[in-house]
Structure formats: structure tokens, C-alpha cells
Amino acid sequence: MTKILMVCLGNICRSPLAEGILKSKLSNAFIVDSAGTANYHTGSSPDKRSIAVARKYGINISNLKGRQFNVSDFDRFDIIYVMDESNFKNVVKLSRNDKDTAKVKMILNEVYPDQNYDVPDPYYGGDDGFENVYRMLDEACDIIAENLTK
DSSP: OOOEEESSSSSHHHHHHHHHHHHHHHHHTTEEEEEEEEEEETOOOHHHHHHHHHHTTTTTTTTTTOOOTTTTTHOOSSSESSSSHHHHHHHHOOOSSSSHHHTEEEEEGGGGGTOOOOOOOOOOOHHHHHHHHHHHHHHHHHHHHHHHHH
């Protein structure tokens, strides 16, 4: 069973959206979870704007709860997708060895290989930012799901 972790800063905007989107594209033979590199929103539900944009596309993420990434996640997950360069650095800083580091990937590299583009954090913006992030993550998750189910 392949286990995938989506990681952003607070685990209330981008990574729960990515979790919900990827889960909607995969069977129960896969485990998808999300976490944040910071502990600002531990135990909190996703941002209402993330919930709304997911709901618009038939995905329910309202039951998810924020949690902080920790070193044991390297043992629990096969692939760790991060949303931006800052989170990439924060996760890699916690890696214990090359095996851990090799699990960490920039999610938009699935769409734009080796470009290291960030998924912008929509938290301080308007609803359009959440729609934009949804579209980016949906495209990346299409590719991830296709590759995982080959």
C-alpha cells in the first residue's frame, strides 16, 4: 500500500486541498494524508475557503484536522509532496538520511519537471487564490494518480 503525505505551512489551505483532491482520484489501496511544517493550526479544520472550493468540485475536506509534520512521517510515508521551496527546506532539514530526503518532492514538479515552482499560499488573499491553487493541485494530482496506478 503506497502512502502519500501532502505538506504545506499550516496544514489548513494547500495540503488539505491536495489530500482531498488526490484521495478523490485514487482507490482505497492508497493512503493520503497531510501535515504542516508549522504548528499554528494543529487540530484546526481547513480554512473555510479551502473547504468551499473543494466542495465546489465534489470533495469534502471539512473533517480534516491540521497537524504538524514530524520526523516519524519519514517512516510512515513513501512519498512526501511539499507545496513550496520553504516547506521543502523545512522538511529536508528534518530528514535523517538520504533515504528520507529522497522521499521529498515539490508537487508542481509533476506538471513542470525540475522547475521547482511553488504552489502559492492563498491564505492572505481572496477566493480567487483558492480557485487557482485548486486548479494547480488538481493538475498535479491527475499526474500523480496516473503514475501511481500504472
